[in-house]
Amino acid sequence: MPTAAAHITPIEARKxxxxxxxxxxxxxxxxxxxxxxxxxxxxASRIAAEVxxxxxxxxxxxxxPDPEVSPTPMRWVIGAGSVIMVIGALGLATVAGIILMLRRxxxxxxxxxxxxxxxxxxxxxxxxxxxxxxxxTHDAFTSGATGFDAVLxxxxxxxxxxxxxxxxxxxSPGNMPWSAYVAIKADPRVKLAIPFATGDNxxxxxxxxxxxxxxxxxxxxxxxxxxxVDGTAAAAFFNEDGTLKTTLADHAGHRIPRSPMAQEAVLGxxxxxxxxxRHGDKFNTYHGLTYIETEKHSTEFTVVGVLEPTNTPxxxxxxxxxxxxxxxxxxxxxxxxxxxxxxxxxxxxxDDYRQVSAVMLRFIRPSMGQSLEMQINRQGTVYTLAWPIxxxxxxxxxxxxxxxxxxxxxxxxxxxxxxxGIMASIYNTxxxxxxxxxxxxxxxxxxxxxxxxxxxxSMAIAALGVALGFVIYGALxxxxxxxxxxxxxxxxDVTAYHDALLFAPLGMIGLGALAGLVPAYKAYSTDVATNLxxxx
Amino acid sequence: MPVLQIKNLLKxxxxxxxxxxxxxxxxxxxxxxxxxIGLRGESGSGKTTLxxxxxxxxxxxxxxxxxxxxxxATLKESGRDRAxxxxxxxxxxxxxxxxxxxxxxxxELAMRFGNGVDHARAAALLQRVGLxxxxxxxxxxxxxxxxxxxxxxxxxxxxxxxxxxxEPTGNLDFRRASEALALIREVCGECGAALMLVSHDREIxxxxxxxxxxxxxxxxxxxxxxx
Numbered sequence: 001m002p003t004a005a006a007h008i009t010p011i012e013a014r015k016x017x018x019x020x021x022x023x024x025x026x027x028x029x030x031x032x033x034x035x036x037x038x039x040x041x042x043x044a045s046r047i048a049a050e051v052x053x054x055x056x057x058x059x060x061x062x063x064x065p066d067p068e069v070s071p072t073p074m075r076w077v078i079g080a081g082s083v084i085m086v087i088g089a090l091g092l093a094t095v096a097g098i099i100l101m102l103r104r105x106x107x108x109x110x111x112x113x114x115x116x117x118x119x120x121x122x123x124x125x126x127x128x129x130x131x132x133x134x135x136x137t138h139d140a141f142t143s144g145a146t147g148f149d150a151v152l153x154x155x156x157x158x159x160x161x162x163x164x165x166x167x168x169x170x171x172s173p174g175n176m177p178w179s180a181y182v183a184i185k186a187d188p189r190v191k192l193a194i195p196f197a198t199g200d201n202x203x204x205x206x207x208x209x210x211x212x213x214x215x216x217x218x219x220x221x222x223x224x225x226x227x228x229v230d231g232t233a234a235a236a237f238f239n240e241d242g243t244l245k246t247t248l249a250d251h252a253g254h255r256i257p258r259s260p261m262a263q264e265a266v267l268g269x270x271x272x273x274x275x276x277x278r279h280g281d282k283f284n285t286y287h288g289l290t291y292i293e294t295e296k297h298s299t300e301f302t303v304v305g306v307l308e309p310t311n312t313p314x315x316x317x318x319x320x321x322x323x324x325x326x327x328x329x330x331x332x333x334x335x336x337x338x339x340x341x342x343x344x345x346x347x348x349x350x351d352d353y354r355q356v357s358a359v360m361l362r363f364i365r366p367s368m369g370q371s372l373e374m375q376i377n378r379q380g381t382v383y384t385l386a387w388p389i390x391x392x393x394x395x396x397x398x399x400x401x402x403x404x405x406x407x408x409x410x411x412x413x414x415x416x417x418x419x420x421g422i423m424a425s426i427y428n429t430x431x432x433x434x435x436x437x438x439x440x441x442x443x444x445x446x447x448x449x450x451x452x453x454x455x456x457x458s459m460a461i462a463a464l465g466v467a468l469g470f471v472i473y474g475a476l477x478x479x480x481x482x483x484x485x486x487x488x489x490x491x492x493d494v495t496a497y498h499d500a501l502l503f504a505p506l507g508m509i510g511l512g513a514l515a516g517l518v519p520a521y522k523a524y525s526t527d528v529a530t531n532l533x534x535x536x
Numbered sequence: 537m538p539v540l541q542i543k544n545l546l547k548x549x550x551x552x553x554x555x556x557x558x559x560x561x562x563x564x565x566x567x568x569x570x571x572x573i574g575l576r577g578e579s580g581s582g583k584t585t586l587x588x589x590x591x592x593x594x595x596x597x598x599x600x601x602x603x604x605x606x607x608x609a610t611l612k613e614s615g616r617d618r619a620x621x622x623x624x625x626x627x628x629x630x631x632x633x634x635x636x637x638x639x640x641x642x643x644e645l646a647m648r649f650g651n652g653v654d655h656a657r658a659a660a661l662l663q664r665v666g667l668x669x670x671x672x673x674x675x676x677x678x679x680x681x682x683x684x685x686x687x688x689x690x691x692x693x694x695x696x697x698x699x700x701x702x703e704p705t706g707n708l709d710f711r712r713a714s715e716a717l718a719l720i721r722e723v724c725g726e727c728g729a730a731l732m733l734v735s736h737d738r739e740i741x742x743x744x745x746x747x748x749x750x751x752x753x754x755x756x757x758x759x760x761x762x763x
Contacts, residue, residue, distance in 0.1 A: 436634060441593075
């Protein structure tokens with residue numbers, strides 16, 4: 001006589017196979033964090049042994065350096081496990097007829113499904129964007145890819161100094177005499193010192209006077225030099241043999257006298273595009289950092305070149321020779337009575353009338369900033385050395401961290417509302433579907449199959465929303481990237497990986513599964529006989 | 537070996553006032569493999585309850601129900617679901633087709649819960665019941681008679697040993713009911729399935745060689761009706 005245990009249909013055997021695949025996926029996913037933890041412990045033990053070997057007398061109560069274990073292998077393991085899980089779940093769902101039920105249900109309730117998918121998409125896109133853009137912005141402003149180690153400026157806020165001179169976003173804390181630039185440039189710890197003089201704009205793009213070192217020696221990112229759109233580096237300022245073409249003078253030695261050619265400008269790519277200036281165009285400068293038409297200077301500058309995009313704040317600046325800045329109409333030195341003073345700019349004594357807003361510095365070794373910072377900030381009272389730039393910017397992000405928390409809170413709320421939306425949209429169909437569940441049960445579908453069908457439906461809505469969420473995320477990040485680049489010259493790495501890109505979608509699908517539990521239970525507990533046919 | 541063996545089957549329901557009301561008491565009943573039987577009974581005589589017990593949709597209070605040798609009364613719910621899907625075809629009075637699905641999908645879905653999808657067999661069954669050109673139609677796009685034929689095809693999808701039919705012609709006029717009954721019997725005969733068809737219509741049941749009154753099987757049938 002056949003027994004229940006022996007009564008395994010071919011379809012049941014296939015279900016068992018897919019269940020095994022699903023279980024394997026779960027095990028692999030769980031193995032990821034376990035492997036990471038084991039690697040972490042091994043690395044911690046290795047560090048402890050290494051420290052002990054180097055310094056046997058070290059106080060054992062002192063904290064050890066944190067082990068650095070790459071999370072990438074863990075992510076790959078979790079990713080592989082997730083793929084196996086998805087294959088197992090899809091196989092199981094297909095065999096059990098859940099995919100067919102799912103398709104039909106989504107089609108039958110297309111409108112409510114669409115609305116829910118959009119809300120989940122918005123929630124997922126928002127979650128990923130909030131965390132990813134925050135990280136990308138943080139990295140862009142603090143990575144130190146600006147090419148400078150420190151900034152010397154007038155006594156004031158380090159942050160203001162950095163924002164005004166590195167990111168060209170703020171007003172300068174004040175000016176310093178030329179002698180400050182000469183002194184810091186001569187400091188043996190300083191490898192590169194570039195003077196910046198600011199205070200004027202054209203159509204809101206700030207005009208910065210600088211010297212040749214900026215074009216000749218300055219590099220940013222991975223040793224990238226400034227290049228002109230037409231090819232050669234700083235072609236507007238140099239002859240092919242490397243000699244100066246114009247009067248963008250090296251004023252430390254006053255080797256080159258001023259000439260009318262000092263009224264020329266090289267434009268950052270964004271400034272050129274948005275201000276509508278091209279090679280050969282002439283423009284007048286305007287006093288201040290805000291564009292006010294009545295503040296026009298009479299001095300006219302000629303565009304002699306446009307820089308290739310650097311994806312740094314440099315792109316938003318109009319660069320002129322620092323001598324051109326000093327000689328600009330309206331910048332003439334005045335005496336106490338307000339009368340203009342006639343200056344012989346070729347006379348070394350004229351340095352007394354030259355001022356700089358900031359001196360951009362690169363040290364022989366970045367760590368040398370520490371002693372200089374001590375000397376200038378703690379022992380001195382006249383100037384400020386903003387060092388290290390990345391750390392000071394990171395402190396800014398720490399200060400505005402509450403704003404990110406609020407944004408994240410809003411994103412979480414939207415996600416919860418979207419999850420509730422999934423539950424409501426499915427739950428509302430439960431009454432009309434009781435008979436359907438009863439028929440499915442009568443055909444042989446188990447309670448588990450009906451339960452899984454509803455949870456799958458809920459997860460499928462969430463998954464569709466997640467797919468839409470990636471589109472919304474892409475659009476939001478692209479928009480943010482364009483806006484931030486236009487406003488700050490800083491470029492976000494829109495392709496950068498952030499854990500939110502993994503956890504937000506998984507979280508939303510998990511939330512979808514949770515949201516499906518209540519309606520799924522209702523489907524699970526549907527009484528077949530009552531809902532199938534009227535009792536005789 | 538009989539395809540269906542019932543012994544000492546008891547079933548009660550709770551009444552709204554909390555009392556227990558027994559509606560089924562079947563001391564013994566057997567149905568041979570391939571046998572067709574007509575079961576006559578009035579409304580409220582426990583016909584549907586008996587079929588639901590045999591199908592494993594309801595669980596008995598006592599007794600055994602062996603379908604193809606397996607006592608489904610002792611199985612857990614999931615086991616009963618599997619046994620029902622694999623061995624029992626059920627034709628309902630109201631057909632109970634799934635309205636979001638095509639005729640073909642209705643048949644194939646039953647196969648998924650049973651012995652696995654056999655697309656060719658599903659199509660052949662629909663062809664056999666005269667719906668070769670209506671496979672992609674949804675129930676709402678089919679006539680009542682066509683819907684019933686889909687229900688017949690679906691009941692036979694998993695090559696069941698036993699087909700239960702609960703007033704399958706109740707919604708049809710006499711001519712169509714007779715045609716439908718003939719079709720059910722023909723197809724069950726071709727598949728070698730035993731058929732247990734319950735109806736209150738004596739004329740319909742006259743087509744069966746074996747017709748029994750429900751009260752001959754269920755000792756409480758008369759009482760149930762009078763109650």
